[in-house]
Amino acid sequence: MNPLFDTLTRTAAPGDLFLERPDGGVIRYGDLDGLTGRLANALTREGVKAGDRVAVQVEKSPENLLLYLAVVRAGAVFLPLNTAYTLAELAYFIGDAEPAVVVCDPSAEAGIREIVGGTRVLTLDAAGKGSLMTLASAQPETFGTVAREASDLAAICYTSGTTGRSKGAMLTHGNLIANALTLVDLWRFTPGDVLIHALPIYHVHGLFVATNVVMAAGAAMIFRPKFDAAEVLSLIARATSLMGVPTFYTRLLDQPGLTPEACKGMRLFISGSAPLLAETHRAFETRTGQRILERYGMTETGMNTSNPYDGERVAGTVGPPLPDVELRIADPETGAVLAGGEIGMIEVKGPNVFAGYWRMPEKTASEFRPGGWFITGDLGKIDEAGYVQIVGRGKDLIISGGLNVYPKEVEVEIDALPGVVESAVIGLAHPDFGEAVTAVIATGGKAHASEAEVLSALAERLARFKQPKRVLFVDDLPRNAMGKVQKALLREQHAGLYASGDA
Numbered sequence: 001m002n003p004l005f006d007t008l009t010r011t012a013a014p015g016d017l018f019l020e021r022p023d024g025g026v027i028r029y030g031d032l033d034g035l036t037g038r039l040a041n042a043l044t045r046e047g048v049k050a051g052d053r054v055a056v057q058v059e060k061s062p063e064n065l066l067l068y069l070a071v072v073r074a075g076a077v078f079l080p081l082n083t084a085y086t087l088a089e090l091a092y093f094i095g096d097a098e099p100a101v102v103v104c105d106p107s108a109e110a111g112i113r114e115i116v117g118g119t120r121v122l123t124l125d126a127a128g129k130g131s132l133m134t135l136a137s138a139q140p141e142t143f144g145t146v147a148r149e150a151s152d153l154a155a156i157c158y159t160s161g162t163t164g165r166s167k168g169a170m171l172t173h174g175n176l177i178a179n180a181l182t183l184v185d186l187w188r189f190t191p192g193d194v195l196i197h198a199l200p201i202y203h204v205h206g207l208f209v210a211t212n213v214v215m216a217a218g219a220a221m222i223f224r225p226k227f228d229a230a231e232v233l234s235l236i237a238r239a240t241s242l243m244g245v246p247t248f249y250t251r252l253l254d255q256p257g258l259t260p261e262a263c264k265g266m267r268l269f270i271s272g273s274a275p276l277l278a279e280t281h282r283a284f285e286t287r288t289g290q291r292i293l294e295r296y297g298m299t300e301t302g303m304n305t306s307n308p309y310d311g312e313r314v315a316g317t318v319g320p321p322l323p324d325v326e327l328r329i330a331d332p333e334t335g336a337v338l339a340g341g342e343i344g345m346i347e348v349k350g351p352n353v354f355a356g357y358w359r360m361p362e363k364t365a366s367e368f369r370p371g372g373w374f375i376t377g378d379l380g381k382i383d384e385a386g387y388v389q390i391v392g393r394g395k396d397l398i399i400s401g402g403l404n405v406y407p408k409e410v411e412v413e414i415d416a417l418p419g420v421v422e423s424a425v426i427g428l429a430h431p432d433f434g435e436a437v438t439a440v441i442a443t444g445g446k447a448h449a450s451e452a453e454v455l456s457a458l459a460e461r462l463a464r465f466k467q468p469k470r471v472l473f474v475d476d477l478p479r480n481a482m483g484k485v486q487k488a489l490l491r492e493q494h495a496g497l498y499a500s501g502d503a
């Protein structure tokens with residue numbers, strides 16, 4: 001038995017719709033056996049064995065999703081990579097994960113071949129074509145699904161770290177199944193549901209929360225290459241649910257056609273990955289009559305909490321812990337559990353919590369408390385009704401449009417530029433992205449490069465979403481008595497930078 005593959009493919013009837021392609025074509029659940037069989041045979045032919053990693057940096061397409069399923073079916077470990085990562089960033093992931101096969105866009109093939117040494121490279125483009133598909137089309141549909149245990153790895157998802165080095169979160173079959181089944185139940189997904197899938201599938205939200213929940217329920221997806229507010233609105237009449245980051249909802253609110261009538265067939269709007277402003281929650285309800293359900297998760301844990309389906313969905317909270325997740329608030333320094341209502345570190349425990357960081361046993365150990373409690377790095381409190389409220393982050397992290405950016409990683413690149421004494425990268429409130437990456441560079445009062453020059457120097461080094469939206473220059477950075485850069489003060493000083501909706 002292959003726990004994850006079996007769980008995802010056992011609910012639906014063969015004739016049920018699995019996915020509507022961007023071009024309007026369809027894939028039915030009954031097609032999955034043959035489609036993933038060909039791909040799994042292709043991977044096996046390329047030498048992929050149980051436990052091997054398959055690194056995938058490709059545009060979103062149904063074939064990309066089929067590849068995920070085929071990797072799991074072949075007993076291997078799916079390793080999705082953000083399409084925005086530059087070659088410099090990729091070199092680290094590939095060196096660290098040592099995949100047996102890398103699948104990339106044809107346009108990136110030459111560059112990737114240079115950094116991977118002898119590793120096999122196959123291609124897959126946005127239209128679902130490429131050398132992987134050519135190889136798969138020549139393979140038989142029949143494939144003997146590789147047996148796995150619940151404790152075996154199904155995926156490794158890289159997540160940045162405060163020290164600048166990304167860590168590979170190891171997710172097991174058991175982790176992904178537990179979370180998917182809990183969410184199907186909690187959010188009441190059934191075979192009658194149709195989800196508009198407009199998230200990227202290189203992160204936990206679009207790949208596991210959306211896809212696994214849909215499949216475990218035997219439901220269907222309208223699969224879009226990316227989020228486009230007008231397009232999503234035009235699809236809403238045929239759908240029952242949407243999962244998105246807060247930027248989806250602020251952009252939908254800009255659509256004049258967003259009305260109760262337009263949304264009347266929808267039963268569930270879910271938001272997560274970044275804080276949903278209470279004001280967005282209220283505005284959405286006023287415009288549509290629907291209360292967005294906000295939930296909270298992490299790459300390392302999948303989902304931890306969710307506002308209820310039936311009960312009160314409270315704006316500004318992420319709801320109670322999921323039924324099989326334990327959550328506590330602890331003193332960030334000592335780990336002592338704090339009394340109800342106090343603010344502290346959110347720590348979680350449960351079948352959803354990952355198996356550790358790939359080849360980083362010390363890092364793994366330092367992020368768990370005795371008894372298996374994972375230290376999330378988020379600061380929060382639990383109110384009297386048992387709802388969790390996230391009040392800040394213990395980690396220096398910016399979340400821009402639902403994507404995480406660790407300031408340290410950007411500062412390291414900026415500090416290496418000529419004329420920079422030091423830099424502080426901060427997140428400032430932004431009407432579209434929630435927070436915008438902003439660099440403050442100390443020049444010591446000397447001549448320095450322009451904003452455009454700094455940005456162009458970073459373009460090759462950092463993925464587009466990590467690049468600052470603005471670069472500000474100061475003589476010196478403000479420091480406290482301990483000599484620490486006062487990022488909170490910088491955030492205050494520049495708070496209104498994006499208020500006009502600029503940039």
Ligand code: MCA
Nearest residue numbers: 203204205227247272273297298299400401402403464465
């Ligand atoms: C695109 N750009 C961005 C972002 N996305 N800049 C900052 N932050 C971003 N998130 C760049 C583009 O390259 C472009 O630059 C410019 O900003 C404007 O692009 P635009 O066309 O407006 O962007 P878009 O393509 O519409 O994308 C915005 C988006 C997208 C729809 C919000 O970023 C997105 O789908 N985000 C979701 C990410 C996600 O799935 N997160 C879940 C992580 P230029 O014009 O100069 O080229 S998993 C997780 O967090 C846990 C598990 C959880 O709880 O879910």
Ligand code: AMP
Nearest residue numbers: 159272273274275295296297298299404
């Ligand atoms: P990632 O490492 O990309 O999985 O991002 C996980 C982080 O996103 C969490 O540690 C939180 O800081 C943040 N996050 C996820 N969902 C929410 C939410 N609903 N509200 C506030 N922050 C969230």
